[in-house]
Amino acid sequence: MKKFITISSLVPILFIAGCSQIPSYEHPKTELPKTWPSENAGLVLQMNVDDKSWWQQLSGDQSLQTLIDEALEHNSDIALAKLNLLQAQSLLKQSQSSRFPEIGLTAGLSRTQTSDEAYPQFTQTSYGNFSLGTLLSYELDLWGKVDALNQQAEANLNATQADYQTVKLTVSAAVANAYLNLMALNQDVELAENTVQSRKEALELRQTQLEYGSVTPLSVHQAEAELASVELAFNQQQVQRDLQLHALAVLVGRSPKSLMTMSRETLQTNKLTLIESLPLPNILPSELLERRPDILAAEQRLIAANANIGLAKAALFPSISLTGLVGFQSEALNRLFAAGSNNWNASADINAPIFDYGRRQTNVEVSEIEKQAMLIQYQQTIRTAFKEVLDAMTQLEGSYKQLEAQQHQVTALQQTLDLAQTRFDAGYSSYLEVLDAQRNLFSAELSQVAVKLTYSTALVNLYKALGGNWETQTAKNPSIKG
Incomplete structure (x- = not known):
């Protein structure tokens, strides 16, 4: 829960008002x-x-x-x-x-078995992966x-x-x-x-x-x-x-x-x-x-x-995109919401033009x-x-x-x-x-x-x-x- 609160505290940053590039509009003068x-x-x-x-x-x-x-x-x-x-x-x-930020729900379930002949050999095993989370993405309107x-x-x-x-x-x-x-x-x-x-x-x-x-x-x-x-x-x-x-x-x-x-x-x-x-x-x-x-x-x-x-x-x-993920992940479905199964991720991506031939x-x-x-x-x-x-x-x-x-x-x-x-x-x-x-x-x-x-x-x-x-x-x- 503390980690979720930490992620939530970043949400106000998403609504930072940018610097407008729109020229000042004046009503055309007509005689x-x-x-x-x-x-x-x-x-x-x-x-x-x-x-x-x-x-x-x-x-x-x-x-x-x-x-x-x-x-x-x-x-x-x-x-x-x-x-x-x-x-x-x-x-x-x-x-x-x-x-406004885009909020989506992500969910996944899978079952995997490894090969005995793959490296390292003779380590065949099977395991599951279950996840449930909320994905938040937003592009800052800085400009x-x-x-x-x-x-x-x-x-x-x-x-x-x-x-x-x-x-x-x-x-x-x-x-x-x-x-x-x-x-x-x-x-x-x-x-x-x-x-x-x-x-x-x-x-x-x-x-x-x-x-x-x-x-x-x-x-x-x-x-x-x-x-x-x-x-x-x-x-x-x-x-x-x-x-x-x-x-x-x-x-x-x-x-x-x-x-x-x-x-x-x-x-x-x-x-x-x-x-x-x-x-x-x-x-x-x-x-x-x-x-x-x-x-x-x-x-x-x-x-x-x-x-x-x-x-x-x-x-x-440049454009800055923020992404946040808060959810749960577990090897077994019955322990998806167990203590310690929660996970989160936060990232920021910057896309800046350098040379585009004008x-x-x-x-x-x-x-x-x-x-x-x-x-x-x-x-x-x-x-x-x-x-x-x-x-x-x-x-x-x-x-x-x-x-x-x-x-x-x-x-x-x-x-x-x-x-x-x-x-x-x-x-x-x-x-x-x-x-x-x-x-x-x-x-x-x-x-x-x-x-x-x-x-x-x-x-x-x-x-x-x-x-x-x-x-x-x-x-x-x-x-x-x-």
Whole structure:
């Protein structure tokens, strides 16, 4: 027992803190604007909002939020990102375990008989060997290698967690854009279908007028050609809508069976409308660095690269491994725990690099270069983030102005069609004027839907560019309003 106490007294030595080789980390300085461009500032409103209310106002119903929830549950990219997160958590636990000594149990039993013909001759004998003990081993962290490993693993975990949030945000925005596109295509199909019906009625009228001799066959053929043109557009819009529906089903994680049985009637949508009061939090440019998960992930990878330098530098110094064994050993199993059968052993091994052709020093240089690369990637991520915000604001403002002009065009073309029809019915012009007016109005109405889609998509892009998750992000960062 006294010998066991002697060995135990050495255990505190195992936890000697080493001298860290990790360079001091400083948060990269970035020159940021104090406010967003003044001409776009009016698009960012100071109003309280949560994600569900935001999506509902955007789509006009609960369907979009339901699809986003389905995607967050079943999307493959999110599932893979979650597995990467679980793996990073396990790697951190694995790294943290190296702080403590490894304790194992050893046991052995054997029976040996010597040869009479071996030297010394005529000394044949048989004996047993039974042992039971506890083995303790530990590598002293004199140079901060364990600390560097832990910091690296923790930073990688934080980066992976931010990646997970990035994927969720990206998928949510992708589902929203796909749903908005489906809304626009449904509206286009309805518009084309109504146009086909009106062209059929016009053709029937021209055929009746031909029978009474009030129009020539040319007018009938022109009406037939116009009907075929809008029928072609109608079929094309149907195909595009079905393709978009299939893409949306894959995005939300529908099974192949569900995908095969889907029909165009399975998802009805509202019409796209001009949303002038959709609330967005009043986020300052500096707060974007704290909200965007991709920026957070880039900085955490920079921190991990900084810790990796310390790990490479620690490898330049000697490593000391301690081993201790406390147990019992006896020739007979029934006397394994008898008095005097206890044994112990303690050892220390030193492994010091002398000449490795510069391999360890090269690892330090490589790790320093990797840190510089991570810094460049971090700075580029910030540039991309601000570009996406400015692009979304520009697109939002531009499409809003385009909508005003497009509405004026549709109104004017509707009046043009009414006048052209009146002139034709009165015999003052040919049917060609009516056809031109019909084509122009149909094209303008489709363009109006396209501009509304651009405007709504810009709102989603701005949501994504600002980091999304209004309610969640606001709870984490009190400085974010709304």
